[in-house]
Amino acid sequence: MTNAHTTPRSYSLQREWSRAFTLMLLALLVGAVVTIVGVRFVVNEMEDAASRLQAEYASVAALTDALETHEQLGQQLLASAPVNRQAFVLEQQDIERLFEKAAAVKAADSGRPEALAEARRDWRAGLEKGGLWGDKALTRTAHNVADAAALAAASSNVRTKLAAVQQSSLQALDRGLVDTRAVENLLVIGRVALFLVVIGATLYFRRRMVKDLKRPLNALRHGVLKLQAGDYSHRLGVARRDELGDVAVAFNGMAAALQDSHTALTYRATHDELTGLGNRAALAERLAASFEPDTGIRTRHEGLLFIDIDDFKDVNDSFGHECGDALLVQLAQRLRASVRSQDLVARLGGDEFAVVVVDYDDGTPATGPVADRIYQSLSAPFVIDGRSLHVSLSMGVAQRTADAADVTELLRQADSAMYRAKHGGKARYEIHGGG
Numbered sequence: 285m286t287n288a289h290t291t292p293r294s295y296s297l298q299r300e301w302s303r304a305f306t307l308m309l310l311a312l313l314v315g316a317v318v319t320i321v322g323v324r325f326v327v328n329e330m331e332d333a334a335s336r337l338q339a340e341y342a343s344v345a346a347l348t349d350a351l352e353t354h355e356q357l358g359q360q361l362l363a364s365a366p367v368n369r370q371a372f373v374l375e376q377q378d379i380e381r382l383f384e385k386a387a388a389v390k391a392a393d394s395g396r397p398e399a400l401a402e403a404r405r406d407w408r409a410g411l412e413k414g415g416l417w418g419d420k421a422l423t424r425t426a427h428n429v430a431d432a433a434a435l436a437a438a439s440s441n442v443r444t445k446l447a448a449v450q451q452s453s454l455q456a457l458d459r460g461l462v463d464t465r466a467v468e469n470l471l472v473i474g475r476v477a478l479f480l481v482v483i484g485a486t487l488y489f490r491r492r493m494v495k496d497l498k499r500p501l502n503a504l505r506h507g508v509l510k511l512q513a514g515d516y517s518h519r520l521g522v523a524r525r526d527e528l529g530d531v532a533v534a535f536n537g538m539a540a541a542l543q544d545s546h547t548a549l550t551y552r553a554t555h556d557e558l559t560g561l562g563n564r565a566a567l568a569e570r571l572a573a574s575f576e577p578d579t580g581i582r583t584r585h586e587g588l589l590f591i592d593i594d595d596f597k598d599v600n601d602s603f604g605h606e607c608g609d610a611l612l613v614q615l616a617q618r619l620r621a622s623v624r625s626q627d628l629v630a631r632l633g634g635d636e637f638a639v640v641v642v643d644y645d646d647g648t649p650a651t652g653p654v655a656d657r658i659y660q661s662l663s664a665p666f667v668i669d670g671r672s673l674h675v676s677l678s679m680g681v682a683q684r685t686a687d688a689a690d691v692t693e694l695l696r697q698a699d700s701a702m703y704r705a706k707h708g709g710k711a712r713y714e715i716h717g718g719g
Contacts, residue, residue: 296526308485315478319471336391340453343386348446350379351407355439358416361424362432369422376417379407393452403445410438500528507535516543558609559616561637562630570628570640571691574684585643587651590680590698591619591658594710596635599673610668611675618661623654638698651681655713678705679713 354375361367383404387397411417414431415424503520510518516539520532554566562570574584593599593615600608612635619629619637628640639658641651658677665672680701682694697716705714 304485304489308482311478311481311485315475318474323471336389337453339389340386340391340396341450343382343389344446344450344453347379347382347386348443350375350382351439351442351446354379355435358411358414358435359432361416361421362414362435364425372416372421373418376411376421380404391453393449393455396449396452399445399449399452403442403449406438406445407442410435410442413438497528500532504528504531504535507539511539511542514546516546556616556631559613559631561616561620562628564630564632567628567630567632567638567640568691570630571684571694585647585684587641587643587649587681587683588694588698589639589641589651589655589658589713590682590695590702591637591639592678592702592706593635594676594678594706599675603668603671607668607671611666611673614666614668615675619658622657622661624650627654638695649683651683651715655679655681659711676711678702678710680705680716681713682716 354372357367357372357375361369361372383400387400389396408417412420414435415421416435500523507518507520519536519539522529522532522536554562554569556563571586571588574586593611596608596611599611612631616629616631616637619639623629623639623641626642630638630640632638639654641649641654643649658679662675662677665674667673680698680703682698682701684694701714701716705712708714
């Protein structure tokens with residue numbers, strides 16, 4: 285039997301499961317951190333894109349509004365309507381600053397500054413062509429319908445280019461959102477991958493739990509039930525040298541100790557301590573076993589010899605009880621040598637013995653031949669402490685019949701026959717029911 289205290293453990297469930305759950309916790313922690321960082325990145329990107337779009341749109345929208353207002357004043361001036369020319373010229377300076385401000389806005393579209401510069405040049409060229417740029421606007425007096433149409437066309441062209449700048453900003457925002465969606469997709473893929481890993485880990489640990497915990501515990505429970513049922517030979521398999529393996533080894537040690545104890549107790553309960561022969565309980569069990577349980581049907585034909593040593597009290601009185609015990613031991617050996625393997629020799633107590641004799645296969649009683657062999661074994665003297673002793677036996681024979689199914693009755697019949705043998709002169713045997 286393996287000793288759990290001398291064989292070092294190869295594995296440790298506590299260490300393995302602690303590491304596994306630590307790894308799972310770290311994986312979940314990393315997944316949570318990546319998710320938080322990813323979401324924060326997506327939100328920041330969207331906020332930055334929205335902020336840029338707002339700044340780009342606001343600058344171009346303010347510029348567009350200012351150009352429309354300035355165009356209206358220019359049309360009034362070309363129509364010789366009363367206009368504050370000084371304010372008109374100052375407004376041109378303000379629009380210049382708006383162009384510069386719009387061009388200075390940080391945008392995702394790298395072509396935005398060039399597009400704004402082109403629109404600025406076209407706006408200024410249109411005013412110059414109509415004689416409305418700078419100081420010329422202060423002195424212009426002639427009314428020219430063609431100049432008004434040209435100014436309207438130039439202004440429309442500038443607004444179209446500004447609208448194109450705004451459209452370009454929207455496209456740049458869309459591209460940024462597409463990039464953001466790519467990050468979102470990566471996050472989704474990462475979360476799905478982590479989810480699959482968790483599912484895989486769960487299935488793995490479920491299988492490990494069945495293998496490393498459930499099966500050994502079920503085996504231990506089954507083993508305990510076996511012990512409770514009296515099967516002390518049951519042992520548990522030790523598949524792994526871990527904590528449950530130590531429990532299995534300890535269980536096997538306990539089962540072995542119980543088996544040894546049970547064997548010893550059973551032996552003491554069914555055997556005579558002095559001679560090693562079966563005792564009265566073993567004799568009763570053997571006789572009862574010749575009938576089918578709860579049926580009373582004979583399964584084996586057999587007889588019983590009841591043996592008593594003649595004048596055994598004189599041996600004890602003359603030579604002492606130790607000498608008497610030695611005589612009993614030697615007689616037990618001769619009795620055992622005189623019977624067959626299927627017969628049973630038992631000591632009932634004191635100087636009384638009994639032999640269960642199985643009949644021959646044809647049903648002929650074998651008690652007579654066995655008794656004769658026993659008497660022949662007594663021809664040689666017993667040697668005890670250097671003394672030679674001649675001993676005789678009185679025997680009673682009772683044959684097992686249907687009316688003697690009770691063990692007590694069979695013993696009574698054999699005992700009665702033995703006493704008849706003693707009263708008839710000793711050193712002989714009598715058959716119950718004989719003449």
